[in-house]
Amino acid sequence: MDAAVRYWAFLSYSHADRLDAERLHRSLEGYRIPSRLVGQLGPAGAVPSRLHPVFRDRDELTASERIGPVVESALASSRAMIVLCSPAAADSSWVDAEIVEFQRLQPQAPVLCVLLAGVPMASADPDTASQECLPPSLRVRFGNGKSLADLAPVAVDLRPQGDGWRMGVQKLVAGLAGVPLGQLVQRDAHRRHQRMAVLSAMLALVAIGVGALAFVAVRARDEARAQRVQAEGLVEFMLGDLRKKLDPVGRLDALDAVGSRALQYYDSQNPRTLDADALGRRSRALHLIGEISDRRGDIDGARGAFYRARDTTAELLRRAPGDGQRVYEHSQSVGWVGYIDWQRGDGVAAEKAQREYLRLAQRLHEIDPKNQAWFIELGNAHSNIGTMFKEQGRTAEAIAQYELARGVFQQLVDAEPKDATHLIALGQAWSWLSSSYIDALRLDDALRAREREIAIYAPLLAREPDNAIAMERMMIARRFKAQLLADRGELAIAENEVREAVRMSEAQLQQEPDDTVWQKAAAKSHLLMADVLRQRRDPLQGMVELERARALVAGLRARDDSVWAWSVELPESLAQVESDLQHALGNNVDALQVAEDSTKRLRRTMQDAKQRDKTRRWLALAVARTAALLDDAGEHASAQAAWREASALLEASDRLDVDAMRWQMRAHLALGNASDAARIRKRLQQASYRHPDLAEGGARTDGR
DSSP, X not given: OOTTOOBSEEEEOOGGGHHHHHHHHHHXXXXXXXXXXXXXXXXXXXXXXXXXXXXXXXXXOOTTOXXXXXXXXXXXTBSOEEEEESHXXXXXXXXXXXXXXXXXXXXXXXXXXXXXXXXXXXXXXXXXXXXXXXXXXXXXXXXXXXXXXXXXXXXXXXXXXXXXXXHHHHHHHHHHHTOOXXXXXXXXXXXXXXXXXXXXXXXXXXXXXXXXXXXXXXXXXXXXXXXXXXXXXXXXXXXXXXXXXXXXXXXXXXXXHHHHHHHHHHHTSOGGGOOHHHHHHHHXXXXXXXXXXXXXXXXXXXXXXXXXXXHHHHHHHHHOTTOHHHHHHHHHHHHHHHHHHHHTTOHHHHHHHHHHHHHHHHHHHHHOTTOHHHHHHHHHHHHHHHHHHHHTTOHHHHHHHHHHHHHHHHHHHHHOTTOHHHHHHHHHHHHHHHHHHHHTTOHHHHXXXXXXXXXXXXXXXXXXXXXXXXXXXXXXXXXXXXXHHHHTTOHHHHHHHHHHHHHHHHHHHHHOTTOHHHHHHHHHHHHHHHHHHHHTTOHHHHHHHHHHHHHHHHHHHHHOTXXXXXXXXXXXXXXXXXXXXXXXXXXXXXXXXXXXXXXXXXXXXXXXXXXXXXXXXXXXXXXXXXXXXXXXXXXHHHHHHHHHHHHHHHHHSXXXXXXXXXXXXXXXXXXXXXXXXXXXXXXXXHTTOOOTTOXXXXXXXXXX
């Protein structure tokens, strides 16, 4: 090239056509001209081996729309200009300015038009003006009626209906380098033939190699299948027999390892290669991971695992709606999702999920009435629905559901009297019945049901002393029995029962300190012990038990403050007991402060629509305690307002337990409604409620 000419071409384009410009730039600079033509003299001088470099401007016009010195220098030292023509280029003042400047600097140099889109000279007709592809300066240059081919040394149409990309590039190279187009076309055809020959030879070699490897591949496939069958069998053992052996031990680390290993096995594979049975086992592994996360207080982790499992089992059930195994797997997912919703205080979502669980359990029983593993799901589903009714104060309906659950579990125990799983399920049914009998003011029936429950666990633990599930149920049963005995005024026996519950919970926490179920159980046991000691006139020792409970509650709240039991039930139970203990110690100012702080917290919780109904009872008791303590302090006007609020809250509650009824009686007395107070007292006495705080005339202000 002439020393004054630095670039073979200047490429001008609109920013909207940047990708086409980059592709054309690479194609031109990378094009190899046949070696036999290199060096020959043509119209443009000696033929180069490559058209390198080609200038491509990457900048846009500045606000002043003036071409800078770099672009101007490139225009002055380029052999030709290539303009990418499109409607965007036609509207680009930058492209037009480059053309004008190139023509000013080099009026004899060629301007090569490359059509990307649109129609040249379409602006002459208003109906087609939007399709114009030539910038204004080119429209002036070619506006004398002649065709582009006549006026431009090369006119290339890169569109498929035109020259196409391959031929268009060849035309540009031929025009810029000054070589015959036919020789470039012939050279490209020859190169394609050579490439095809080489490719054919390579394919032949590959075919020979594939044939040689086919036998090896078949053997490897068979071995892989055998290994996969073995792996699937191992996973089935881990999630089935091994888990059954580990569940009673209660070791979260061992169970976590089982679930994690099984899940890792499936996550390491392409989900598309997993059959329905493998996906079902994967969902069971997720169930186990969710259960462990829940017991460790990772509610978000548990929710994520159960929701992932539900999505998988729902899809499997959609594919095979009549397959009992698919129904069973999905029922497990739905039940656990409902449980997590219940944990978070979302009663509406929880009930919806549990009703779906019951429907699936009934479907399982229809498919195979003799399948015990499926039959137990029917009992669990009735029990869960009962819990939803109990939460809503629908006591009679709850008892009916628990009776149905008890009937299912009793059938299973009758068939296999030594089966620990069935025995524990039957004991749990008696446990829920006992709690519902309390709601129905049937305290004697509640105590008998609790004793029936304990009578189931005692021989089981005698045979299997390390059964952690049976131990957990026994500990909770003894704590509830202690509460019932305290309500009946049998404080000495109640203290013995709750001490045993404390001992069992603390012993289990020594083995599994991260198990939140045991942490919650231990906290409740310590709180009940503190309250029983207060009633037995030993509030100082009660404060010791209270502080032990406080540490456990703080640990649970630190894990996840969105769980109802950890964020409201336990902290406010602790506040009630603390206020009563401070009052019993004569620290009335501190007792009032605790009650007022509890009231403030519960008012904030009432703002959550999902938790409002559950919170109302707790707020009523906090306000009632505040009212009683204000009366003791001589602030009777403030006390009367508080008594009225507490009474209204209790009247609006869906259900009133014996503790709430006792405070409702106190409110009626304080407000002068002696007849209403007497009516409540009579109901409580008929229910065998002889709590020490139920003194004649309601003179005591402390409660539990």
